[in-house]
Amino acid sequence: MPDKAIAGLLDRAGKRTGRIEWMVAVALRGFRNTHGIAVYSDGEWAERGKVTLTEAAGMLNLSSATVLLKIAAGIISAEQYCKRPPWITKRRDIEQFASD
Incomplete structure (x- = not known):
């Protein structure tokens, strides 16, 4: 899923990253980069x-x-x-x- 969609799911599930919830997508991107996880692509x-x-x-x-x-x-x-x-x-x- 795209980072924004994952961030929305995490937010609805009550999961937070730090103090700024709108930063979840940015945090996800950083996690992917750190762990070598491929970026979602359409299709x-x-x-x-x-x-x-x-x-x-x-x-x-x-x-x-x-x-x-x-x-x-x-x-x-x-x-x-x-x-x-x-x-x-x-x-x-x-x-x-x-x-x-």
Whole structure:
């Protein structure tokens, strides 16, 4: 995810870096640089065959809430890497669900 999106998730989860919350994205950038973690690039998830809940809903012509219910019921497989980030699923799983 882009640094700004990660910073938003950390902020909503109540995680802070120092005294200045708007500096979270800058702190993340510094952490990545220190530890040699690659910068997020647009289209990275697509290259790995992953889609977000919103993208899956668009592919299925359903609302995000309906897709989330299907995830909760185990009909569509998806992952949420920690609390509150976007749900991620595999494009092929969505395409398979659409063809059933």
